[in-house]
Amino acid sequence: MPALQVREFPDDLYEELRVFAARHHRSMAQQTVASVEAAIRQERAESYAPRLVPFELPPQREARLAKRRMILERASRRKAERAEDIPSPLAMLEEARAERDSDFDRVIGEVMREVR
Structure with missing residues (x-):
């Protein structure tokens, strides 16, 4: 099994890790592996999570919807113009x-x- 050595590990974080490991009845090595695994899985889950639309004010929403309507109307016009050729x-x-x-x-x- 590979070994990992971390240089310049902050003292305060090391102490928090030691206390956290003791609280969960794990060795420092076991807790380190569990913490790294949890962080990686969390990031992976977040990368696959659906993106939420950020909050927008009513004027912003109306501008976005107006732009969408304009694009759809333009597409409808183009489709109607070319319908005779197809x-x-x-x-x-x-x-x-x-x-x-x-x-x-x-x-x-x-x-x-x-x-x-």
């Missing part, structure tokens, strides 16, 4: 099927000519 999913499917059938007929025709 074929419907049904039309694209029909075109793909027609292309597939045409390719299939061509390949079958070539195979049948080779068989004769």
